[in-house]
Amino acid sequence: MNLEKFDGNNFRQWKFQIKCALKAKGIDIRVPRTEQNSAEWSKNDGMAMFIMTSSMDFKQITLIENCETAKEIMTKLESVYEQKSELRKMLVHEKFYQYKMLPGDSVAQHISKVESLAKQLKESGETVSDMAIITKILGTLPPKYRSLRQAWMSLDSKQQTIVNLTARLLDEEASLVGEEEQETALLVANKGWKLKSKQSEPMQSGVNQNKNTKHRFECYNCGKRGHFAREYRAPRKFKSRKPQQ
Incomplete structure (x- = not known):
């Protein structure tokens, strides 16, 4: 046989x-x-x-x-x-009821792990309904899937199947990944803009400081304020001053 x-x-x-x-x-x-x-x-x-x-x-x-x-x-x-x-x-029961979705797992991996634990329970002689599997899948999702859970509860009970849940979760995951990629790109762009602004600040402050310095001193060539003697284009009139006795 x-x-x-x-x-x-x-x-x-x-x-x-x-x-x-x-x-x-x-x-x-x-x-x-x-x-x-x-x-x-x-x-x-x-x-x-x-x-x-x-x-x-x-x-x-x-x-x-x-x-x-x-x-x-x-x-x-x-x-x-x-x-x-x-x-x-007993050990399989403990694994099933204590299981939580790992941060690095995809939706497909998460569903596969829950179904695998449910299969082990069935093989040990326990009865595990599809509703129990669905509840476990939904109840161990991260908070970002909250809106999907709420929408799922409003579905007709005939549509609440594991196949339908899998399809909806995969679509939601793809949507969330797209949003996260856009947010990451925007964050990188903002950081780049801030860094560029910071790099230009010393140059601007140096220019302003140079202008302020010019207004504080008289030109040795013409005696006027607002420029240095080295920037004077006309012929130099400067004569060294004799020190006072």
Whole structure:
């Protein structure tokens, strides 16, 4: 029989397919052995052990090598893996309900992670509705998607599907990325303008300071204010002054 092999991680699914396979063969491993059914019981039990071990990895067979009956095999595996399954279920529950969208994740990555956690919950035996998945996706989005969440709540319940939500979130993400790029370009342009203005301020202040300085002193050549002797175009009239006695 073509059965999925048990590798230590899929016990619940493997146990179910073994149950179906044995039922198809008319075998019930819970039936006790008696003197009246000894021959048939041995045949059925041998077939059950063969079906079970044929659908197990060799690493898992090591655990049940000392078992004598199919029932012993199942009991041993249940004692080991059903406890692990409960622990795994608890851990998956914790991951699902504590999950939050990471700052660097895209919308597609966010949705994929939520759906993956929901799938793990289903595989552990839990029932996870589409509404629970949608609620988790919307509830863990960053604040910039607030308007989309509000618009989603106003939709008809028939339109509130995971496929529709994915399409709307991807459109909203593209729109937000475009707005952020425009804001970044504007911010860079403003910074460049401010830097250029600051660089021109010393030059302007130097010119003003030079003008103010000119008005404070008389030209040594003509005696007038407003320029220096070196800027005087007419022939120099300057004569060195003798120091006063």
